[in-house]
Amino acid sequence: MKDKIRVLVSNLPLPYQGIGSWTFEFNYFLEKNKFFDFVLSPNKEGDSSYIFSAKRKWFPGSQFVRQKALTDWVAKDYLSELLKIGQKKLPVQILVIDDQALLEAVCTIKTQLPQGSEIIFYYHGHALKLNPSLAHLTDKVFxxxxxxxxxxxxxxNEFTPEVHIVGNGVSSVIFHPLVADEKTSLRESMGFERKDIIICWMANSRPVKGIHLFGKLIPKLLELDPRIKIVTIGHEPNTLWENDRLFQIGKKTSQEVAKYLQLSDYYFFTSLWKEGFGLSLVEAIKCGNFILCSDNGGIKDVVSTYPNVHLIDKPNILNSWIEAFKEQLLKPNVDTKQQFQFSDFEEFYSLDSWEKRLKRGLA
Known part of the structure; x- marks a missing residue:
């Protein structure tokens, strides 16, 4: 007999049709599991389990009546549906994904839900600052x-919720290393050569991802060795970067991204903010790249078990990246798969391992 009702609360439509980060793993989870009884999200193609709920925009002057605006306008759909679900008289376990306004709104109706109901917040940033009154009403933080x-x-000063370290998950079917012959074949099919030393950089155009610094690194990296070629993914093309050995390929699907990571040798992760996780970092690792990354936020935790990584503790200093890369170029070629077995790549932050951690946290 069911002892609780599980509800997932998202400000993005689930299942999600676009290119996203945590949305990909939740698409996987929802397709594989009938774990949540209800999913509240702005998906207009819902049914009895996937219920349309839209987060409305704040209106001018709403800061003066913030609490009322939040509950009676911004989060009105979500609260209305949750209260209907609460009428079933079973405790309601509510997982709010990465939206503090929705978390705050849900906490305002906690006393109106059946006894034993639980509010959980899945935070995708690094450090979480919560008002003590909100923290007291939040049962768990992931x-x-x-x-x-x-x-x-x-x-x-006060942080009272129970905590679980859940992390993220990446598809081991899409992101995985290739054996040498497969890598050579893929390179040749995509216009590269066996002898090329390929560096990959992937992020959007925001300064916090270090795009402006990487732009300054490009000529310095290319002059180190004529075999070096650089592939950049995910940002708007920059005419100042144009070079015969640089390939700006824009936004790509996960399957296309995986191919470029599989043919690459090095991955630069130049994040200049307190990174919560670094999903692209894990994707690059799972494809067998040597990693050069900022020692910032949660990055060190993410790469702690991977042997082929150089953490840059002064990421704003260009020479830190150049010297670290030169050091790796001077080392004999090492097949990363000799140090990290194929089974290790498969398990490393896989979707299946993430699913198990998520279920443990929701138990």
Whole structure:
């Protein structure tokens, strides 16, 4: 007999049709599991389980009546549906994904839900700052890394929720390393050569991802060795970067991204903010790249078990990246798969391992 009703609350439509980060793993979870009884999201193609709920925009002057605007307008759909679900008289376990306004709104109706109901917040940033009154009403917080939890503990005078380190998950079917012959074949099919030393960089155009610094690194990296070629993914093309050995390929699907990561040798992750996790970082690792990445936010936790990584502790200093890369170029070629077995790549932050961590947290 059912002892609780599980509800997933999202400000993005689920299942999600676009290119996303956590949306990909939740698409996987929802397709594989009948775990949540209800999913509240702005998906207009819903049914009795997937219920359309839209987060409305704040209106001018709403800051003066914030609480009422939040509950009676911004989060009205979600609260109305949750209260209907609460009428079933079973405790309601509510998982709010990465939206603090929705978390705050849901907490306002906690006393109106059946006894034993539980509110859980899945946070996809690094350090979480919560008002103590909100923290007291939040039963659990799911963090991406232990570093994120510890920094949250440090910046809050009171932090009362139970905590689980859930992380993220990446498809091992899409992202996986290739054996040498497969890698050579893929390179040749995509216009590269066996002898090329291929660097990959992937992010959007925001300065916090270090795009402006990587732009300054490009000529310095190319002059180190004539075999070096650079592939950049996910950002708007930059005419100042144009070079015969640089390929700006824009936004791609996960399957297309995987091919470029599989043919690459090095992955630069130049994040300049307190990174919550770094999903592309894991994708690059799972494809067998040597990683050069900022030691920022939760990144060190994410790469802690991977042997082929160089953490840059001064990521704003260009020479830190150049010297680290030169050091790797001077080393004998090492097949990363000799140090990290194929089974290790498969398990490394896989969707299946993430699913197990998520279910443990919701138990």
């Amino acid at each position: 963090f991406l890394t232990e570093a994120g939890y510890l920094e949250s503990l440090n910046i809050n």
